[in-house]
Amino acid sequence: MAVMKKKGGKGLPAISTASLPDVIFMILFFFMVSTTMRDQELLVRYKLPEATEVQKLEKKSLVSFIHIGPPSMTMQAKFGTAPRIQLNDSYKSTRDILDFVAAERDKLSEADRASMTICLKADQATKMGIVTDVKQELRRANALKISYAASKSLGY
Amino acid sequence: MAGDKRKVQEINAGSMADIAFLLLIFFLVATTMNTDTGLVRMLPPMPPEDQKQEDIKVKERNLFLVFINGRGDIMVGAAGKQDPIDLSQLTERTKEFIVNPMGDENLPEKTEKEIELPDGSKWVYPVSEGVVSLQTTRDTGYQSYIMVQNELTRAFNEVRDEVALRKFGAKFSDLPEEQRNVISKAVPLKISEAEPRNIKK
Secondary structure (H helix, E strand, C coil): CHHHHHHHHHCCCCCCCCCHHHHHHHHHHHHHHHCEECCCCCCECCCCCEECCCEECCCHHHEEEEEEECECHHHHHHHCCCCEEEECCEEECHHHHHHHHHHHHHHCCHHHHHHCEEEEEECCCCEHHHHHHHHHHHHHCCCCEEEEECEECCCC | CHHHHCCCCCCCCCCHHHHHHHHHHHHHHHEECCCCEEEEEECCCCCCCCCCCCCCCCCHHHEEEEEECCCCCEEEECCCCCEEECHHHHHHHHHHHHHCCCCCCCCCCEEEEEEECCCCCEEEEEEECCEEEEEEECCCEHHHHHHHHHHHHHHHHHHHHHHHHHHHCCCHHHCCHHHHHHHHHHCCCCEEECCCECCCC
């Protein structure tokens, strides 16, 4: 009886939350280390094709992106749904690729220019016609190292 | 004095968690997780425009044609002797073409090449002369193109793995840089991409 009384009177001690900030900081540091900053706003929608033999892109600073895909939802009223090419932050045509590559190349130091990589991020439903046009322009611009962006799949 | 008796007041750390949460949410929103991966390729340089383009002569047996049509069907084989195959067979066919284990007359010839090893010695390896030529039409889907590229890469990677295992006793991806270069010279990634053909529907 006495034991019961004692328990009821005291109640459970409050759980200490003093280490909560430490836990949150740990999660924060994890995210800071494992993620990268979003660098540009996407104007096209794409779902990358899947492949098993993909390689990681080594140096992020040497990589320039060309996005190909149908315009994103908010832009469709204005631009329709036909696939577009996005360079930097606007829609461009294949003719602008030459200038784009030249500008990207200028940003790099002399030594790095040879290893500049162009990463083609194209929607999986894109037709090869537009991709080939881009590739021809890249050849003309002498940006020969390219990477077809694909997400890693574990096989099928 | 009352002030002397009292200890220096501690700063309330109760809101520390909130601050950390705020930072955490900021990073969750402003960053992306995905690392960029892809199939790396080298494009052939553009020939000078004033120069008359000569077709590079490649012996028929050294050429492995891969066609993809608008519906994603694949046709492979030497020129004139192509047959439609399924995507799952492509890796095997390509490997057979690269390795040519039996020295078949219809499969690519090999030339003995001296390759310098990292330790300075020479290594003679019969390097295949075969070239995989990939052709698409303008309305081929990008998805099927990447799937074919993937199978071709897989074929080359598997052959490289086999050669690397025989030579260095480890898989290609586990080798150090210099040894990987040696294997890359022994089994070069020769995929030529012709301009797409205009096929009227």
